Amino acid sequence: MIILLFFQGTLSGLTGQIWQSDFTKLSFVNLLLLLGTSVWCGFQSWNFSSLVSQQRIPTTAIKRIEQKVEAGWFISDLTLTIGMIGTVIGFIAMLSGFINLDIENIETIQDLITELGSGMSTALYTTLTGLISSVLLKIQCFNLSYSIDKFTK
Helix, strand or coil: CHHHHHHHHHHCCHHHHHHHHCCCCHHHHHHHHHHHHHHHHHHHHHHHHHHHCCCCCCHHHHHHHHHHHHHHHHHHHHHHHHHHHHHHHHHHHHHHCCCCCCCCCHHHHHHHHHHHHHHHHHHHHHHHHHHHHHHHHHHHHHHHHHHHHHHHC
């Protein structure tokens, strides 16, 4: 499903718009982390379901999968943190335009408006991709953790 969302975003031009608007490219770091971790989490789910079909899972295998799920939880928090870092960078870039502002000169005001727009779009896109990536990864990790807990009890 996540891969389909990537294709839809590319076809609709959203990824191109994000690429142009986010000068830090942290949005794409988040999206790549989302894609890679989703594939990895899907593999862990497939691995766990193949172990369940054997009816007897060694406790060492369960512990290994649980440790791997912890890495997924960490990456979901990491995407949120990367999004917030992009937000701060965007706001810093946005506010740095006020340093050279000369209200008598129209060119500096135009430059300020450009910098405000660039910084704000970076801040918003990194926040959005960080939040969405984090939520989607947390859902996947929760589902896998819940399946493991349900099987072990």
